[in-house]
Amino acid sequence: MAKTILLAHGSGGKLSHDLIENNLVPPFSNPILNKLDDSAIFELSGRLAFTTDSYVVSPIFFPGGDIGRLAVYGTVNDLAMCGATPFYLSISLIIEEGFPMEELKIIVNSIKEAAERAKVKIVTGDTKVVNRGSADKLFINSSGLGLISSGVNISGSNAHPGDKLILSGTIGDHGIAVMSQREGLKFSSSIESDCAPLHELVTEMLEVSQKIHCLRDPTRGGLATILNELAKQSNVGIWIEEDKIPITNPVRAACELLGFDPLYVANEGKLVAVVAPEDTEAVLNKIKQNQFGVNASIFGEVREEPKGKVIMKMTLGASRLVDMLTGELLPRIC
Secondary structure, three states, X not given: OOOEOOHXXXXXXXXXXXXXXXXXXXXXXXXXXXXXXXXXXXXXXXXXXXXXXXXXXXXXXXXXXXXXXXXXXXXXXXXXXXXXXXXXXXXXXXXXXXXEHHHHHHHHHHHHHHHHHHOOEEEEEEEEEEOOOOOOOEEEEEEEEEEEOOOOOOOOOXXXXXXXXXXXXXXXXXXXXXXXXXXXXXXXXXXXXXXXXXXXXXXXXXXXXXXXEEEEOOOOOHHHHHHHHHHHHHOOEEEEEHHHXXXXXXXXXXXXXXXXXXXXXXXXOOOEEEEOHHHHHXXXXXXXXXXXXXXXXXXXXXXXXXXXXXXXXXXXXXXXXXXXXXXXXXXXXX
């Protein structure tokens, strides 16, 4: 067995089949995948949610996670933000020639463990190998399919004046964890990615309220960007309070050192919920009971004006406009 990925592993010939049958299929083994047909065939009845995403994070290993775990949880969370229960995923790998086989095994095992944790099946996929220098080690594309229960109607266009905003936990952890690994930065306190599956948390939230109007996970562009997206989609004003947004001291210190605004730093295990005011406390209490929501906070509300804008009340009392991210604060963060 070769110690690194060869171009021949992507040729469709014997090495390709050996790689797939020996390294990729066994960890994800299930009756649908094991048929090795060109398409996965299964049955689902009801309203479906379908999503796809690509992962190019650098470095591929970082404190608290790696590109494999990120691909599974990121796709699961995109489905959860529509109120869907995820069932099936596809995983496609684009591997650079020369990539160490041992590292590929680690990533594949991470994908396997993440899928088991999220209770989803990987039922189809693809593998391509590109010339050395044509990619950066490993890229992953993942697509996901989920089922939306009756009565659930969650969309970024559903925010209403009077709704409250809940943030499920501290912001900035993922972005700073990846950046510190990439740049070799050392901090007095360790900072790990918050990479986590959120669909079970969403299910628990829906058990106590059918008045969750919007859900969004603040990944690329951070909290500020997704709030601007929600304000524009719903044509409302969003008002938030700086001192109600939880940030750990190490992340706050790292952002000050690096000149970053934590509002724009990526997260991979947090969500924002826009909830009708009468159900806000019940949803908040349910979130706090989940391991991924112990630091949850009500941090803002929806108003009529200014339409399409986000305003933050500062700790010292003044208010400022929070605009959408311009440019690329942290490239290749997911």
